[in-house]
Amino acid sequence: MSPEQIQISREAGDYPPSPSILALLLDANPDERQVAAHLAHGELHVARKNGIPVGVAIICRTAADTWEIMNCSVSPDCRRQGYGTALVRHALDVIGSKGARYAELGTSDTSPGPMALYRSCGFYVTGTIKNHFTDNYPEPVWDNGVQCIDMIRMRADTPHRDQKE
Numbered sequence: 001m002s003p004e005q006i007q008i009s010r011e012a013g014d015y016p017p018s019p020s021i022l023a024l025l026l027d028a029n030p031d032e033r034q035v036a037a038h039l040a041h042g043e044l045h046v047a048r049k050n051g052i053p054v055g056v057a058i059i060c061r062t063a064a065d066t067w068e069i070m071n072c073s074v075s076p077d078c079r080r081q082g083y084g085t086a087l088v089r090h091a092l093d094v095i096g097s098k099g100a101r102y103a104e105l106g107t108s109d110t111s112p113g114p115m116a117l118y119r120s121c122g123f124y125v126t127g128t129i130k131n132h133f134t135d136n137y138p139e140p141v142w143d144n145g146v147q148c149i150d151m152i153r154m155r156a157d158t159p160h161r162d163q164k165e
Contacts, residue, residue: 006086008047010094013039013058021046024056028073031137038070045090047074047083054078057087059094065101072105072114084114088121096158104155108133108141108148115152123154 015036016022021044025035042060046053055074062068069091074083095103105123107114132151133141141148 006047006083008045008055008086008090011044011046013042013044015039017044018053020053021056024053024073024075025058025071028056028071030139030141035071042070043094045087045094047087047090049078049083055083055087057091059091059103061098061100062104065099067095067098067100067103069095069103069105079113084117085121088117092121092156092158100158102155103158104153106132106151106153108143109150109152110143110146110148111152115154118154118156122156124156125152126155127153129153 011021017025017039022035025039026032029035029038038058038060042058045057045059047055053075055072055078057072058070059067060070069088072084072087072091074087092103103123104126105118106129107118109128129151131149133148
């Protein structure tokens with residue numbers, strides 16, 4: 001399926017979300033308290049396949065010209081089919097339509113797949129937050145069998161910067 005054919009919509013960020021959406025959000029961030037806070041302050045965008053949620057992303061304004069993409073996740077059985085690319089590009093378009101100049105995100109240093117996806121969408125590395133996952137989560141966070149320690153911060157210029165919502 002091409003990214004242009006994938007349907008993504010903004011949905012209510014009520015907490016708790018449906019179990020299927022919550023499972024996707026927790027796949028991206030296993031701390032339910034952080035997920036609830038992101039939903040309370042951000043916008044939930046959901047990709048669906050045959051009406052079933054297969055991808056999620058929350059976007060949240062962090063500065064006058066910057067929004068962050070958080071909790072971006074695609075169901076394991078739908079990965080490498082364009083859903084992640086579509087979600088990230090959708091988020092960039094929405095953020096740009098709000099007049100923001102930048103989109104930012106953070107990902108684990110043990111996540112080469114997501115980092116490649118983000119780079120393909122125009123993100124570049126801006127820094128590293130040492131010990132982010134060990135300092136901010138009550139339990140160890142694992143990705144692909146490797147404990148997450150540091151967070152890689154990334155940024156992209158948004159399209160449509162001159163437009164305001």
